[in-house]
């Protein structure tokens with residue numbers, strides 16, 4: 032497969048809101064493999080949006096189509112990346128990296144000193160987080176439950192924001 036720099040797709044990232052949930056759920060369906068239970072339901076997303084410190088970031092292409100999104104919560108000097116996903120058709124085009132940049136920048140701007148995320152053990156996204164500087168911080172055993180009943184550990188990762 033070609034590298035992200037070879038397939039780079041220009042996007043713009045803006046804050047999203049509940050009006051974007053149809054588009055967000057479309058990306059959710061076409062990114063996370065249901066076998067692993069990492070994706071969220073629409074009601075989970077809608078429920079967290081009004082909470083303090085939560086930011087939905089939506090990445091649109093030049094045709095205004097939502098191609099990726101991230102969801103984060105920054106509170107009391109800590110920021111957590113809750114979700115990050117890119118539509119399957121445009122993965123490995125640099126969109127995930129730009130959303131990760133946006134997460135880090137937004138967290139810093141909101142005063143976070145330490146950034147956290149969790150990723151399924153074995154998810155290829157781990158390579159992207161490690162390349163960015165996130166380090167493994169712990170393991171949550173049997174954290175994800177897939178549609179077929181399989182259970183999978185989560186690896187927690189962290190990065191100092193400064």
Ligand SMILES: CC(C)(COP(=O)(O)OP(=O)(O)OC[C@H]1O[C@@H](n2cnc3c(N)ncnc32)[C@H](O)[C@@H]1OP(=O)(O)O)[C@@H](O)C(=O)NCCC(=O)NCCS
Pocket residue numbers: 033034035036062063064069114115116117118121122123124125126127128129149150151154155156158159162
């Ligand atoms: C993880 C995800 C968001 C990455 O988005 P993306 O737009 O494809 O990422 P990028 O194109 O910016 O990739 C940046 C780098 O990350 C690494 N990477 C990303 N996806 C990878 C994969 N499937 N396998 C191996 N390395 C990968 C590569 O080093 C890549 O650089 P390269 O393409 O030059 O080799 C996307 O694959 C996705 O939506 N996956 C399903 C949902 C998911 O698992 N989200 C993470 C939950 S914690």
